[in-house]
Amino acid sequence: MAAEIHLIGIGLRGPGLSNWPTAKEILIHGGLDPLMPTPSGRAALLPPTERRRATEVTRLALDVAEEAVGCHDPSDIPALFTSSGGEVNIVHEIFLTLVGPDRRLSPTQFHNSVHNAAAGYWSIASGSRMPTDSLCAYDDSLGSGLLEGLLRLQEQHQRILVVAYDLPAPYPISLYRSIPSGFAVGFLLSSDPKDTPMASLDWSYEAEPPAVSPLNDPGLETLRTSNPAARALPLLIAIARKETQTLRLGVGMQGALCLKIQPCY
Secondary structure, eight states: OOOOEEEEEEEEEBTTBOSHHHHHHHHHHOOOOTTSOOOOOOOTTSOHHHHHHSOHHHHHHHHHHHHHHTTSOGGGOOEEEEOSSSSHHHHHHHHHHHTSSOOOOOHHHHHHOSTTHHHHHHHHHHTOOSOEEEEOOGGGHHHHHHHHHHHHHHHTOSEEEEEEEEOOOOTTGGGTSOOOSOEEEEEEEEOOTTSOOSEEEEEEEESSOOOOOOOSSHHHHHHHHHOGGGGGHHHHHHHHTTOOEEEEEEEETTEEEEEEEEEOO
């Protein structure tokens, strides 16, 4: 028998969305301006030296991870970081270097360019020796990360952190991959019955693409469709509004994660 899965923590950053508690009002009533700035990441858990080296997207991912974990010990929790683009700004800087007269790459830039950079920095920040992995599935990165996390909870772990994030790419990458606003979300999932849940999740895999209904609020819908990590908005809205919902997220290969959400607070 599969363990019951609970959502026990949320971290959130986006345009005009500074954290989960303050974002709930907008998610409930609407009125988001998708052109507002996304808060800059702080990565307060990192040691100062590593914090200076960390990129904008890494700091943003670490902030939502820290908020989602909350009062729980992060060193005890495995994590999955998922992003459609990862370190697009660093990759852009490397491209500029390679086409310039001096093609010597900065070791720090090379160090930060890999897709699992945020996951690596989280291991440092949290002191965790638990598995900390990185995924990418283009526009289905969020759904793939959640599905992987849910599968792992069925196996052995009692908690897992799933973080999805994407930032706008610089020109000329932006000509081919337009993401107007940054967005990051963290979910702390648990199968431990002692944890206090925000929502219960029942889930299944469907071997067909998801049919997604647009959000009623124009600003939220613009954000949802323009940033792959913001595909989380229907789930976040259901929890903020305390609504029972069945949602579907793409997971790649024409498949979908079907989530049945039952708020618990």
